[in-house]
Amino acid sequence: MLPGLGFTPTGRTLSAAPLMSVRTLAPLDGGPHLKTSLSLRMTSAVRDISGGSVRNAPAISALLEHVVAPLDGSLRITRNLAAAAALVDGEPCADLAAIVRESPAAGLRPGERVVPLAALAAHPLKTEDPAAWLGVFARLTWPPLLTLWDGGVALEAHGQNLLLVLDLGDRPVRLVYRDLNDVRVSPERLARRARLGGPTPNAPVTGHVISDDPVVLRRKLLGSLVGSAFGGLVSGFGGGDRQVEDRLWRVIAAEARRAAAELLHDPADRRALLEEPLPVKALTLMRLDGRPAGDEWTEVPNPLA
Numbered sequence: 001m002l003p004g005l006g007f008t009p010t011g012r013t014l015s016a017a018p019l020m021s022v023r024t025l026a027p028l029d030g031g032p033h034l035k036t037s038l039s040l041r042m043t044s045a046v047r048d049i050s051g052g053s054v055r056n057a058p059a060i061s062a063l064l065e066h067v068v069a070p071l072d073g074s075l076r077i078t079r080n081l082a083a084a085a086a087l088v089d090g091e092p093c094a095d096l097a098a099i100v101r102e103s104p105a106a107g108l109r110p111g112e113r114v115v116p117l118a119a120l121a122a123h124p125l126k127t128e129d130p131a132a133w134l135g136v137f138a139r140l141t142w143p144p145l146l147t148l149w150d151g152g153v154a155l156e157a158h159g160q161n162l163l164l165v166l167d168l169g170d171r172p173v174r175l176v177y178r179d180l181n182d183v184r185v186s187p188e189r190l191a192r193r194a195r196l197g198g199p200t201p202n203a204p205v206t207g208h209v210i211s212d213d214p215v216v217l218r219r220k221l222l223g224s225l226v227g228s229a230f231g232g233l234v235s236g237f238g239g240g241d242r243q244v245e246d247r248l249w250r251v252i253a254a255e256a257r258r259a260a261a262e263l264l265h266d267p268a269d270r271r272a273l274l275e276e277p278l279p280v281k282a283l284t285l286m287r288l289d290g291r292p293a294g295d296e297w298t299e300v301p302n303p304l305a
Contacts, residue, residue, distance in 0.1 A: 051092030057083035118159030121232030138255035152189030158228035
């Protein structure tokens, strides 16, 4: 493909292993990860990297690094270190683009390991009391993610993007979030947060990540965090036993109510979290409907209600 576009391959190679998303490569000798284009439609989108995402990568990274700074280390983002795309007819080519991303393992202390929540859902930890473990995880997770949502940043915190640092005893220590280019940022909420004494945004973020629509923000966070991250863990620990799963959801819901009462200023956000049906992506519909790529949503009963 490169010679046909007038580019000369360098002949250099990178020994790396693909992550769960297939297109992100982790070098075998450690160091930053490389997110590449994969021109294949998977669920709602073709997994390429648009020119807008390349241009936006440093700015969104700087903004998120700024807004998570006051969270006392409970959540770390994997920064975008660089981004590039080949120019074809003067425009960035989405099929020939890449983002260099900080490794989630950066900053680990001796004895710690970091794992995606999707991996924990597929292979649940051996623990004598799953409810107690989930309670610790929920107390770690709700405050930073609700704080960011309330202040103008809704993370797409599903089981591949949200990672958990575990200590030697497999206890939750802190969170790591990766893949920054599909969050949603509300300038209106960021400005309100700044007026209340929060961090003042100083990065010119543009493009598809910008939205002041509260429905968009709620779908982005709740559909991924409740429907995917927490849902996967409950399913994994519950093993199909509905009574066990109900007990686990009650533990998670109790922590959600406690954090929401303290951190969410908009009563509509609290209702969306704790009372209203849960928005989730209609993945089967997106695979089969034949429409142009884009998210389709449906609603399911809210397990936190």
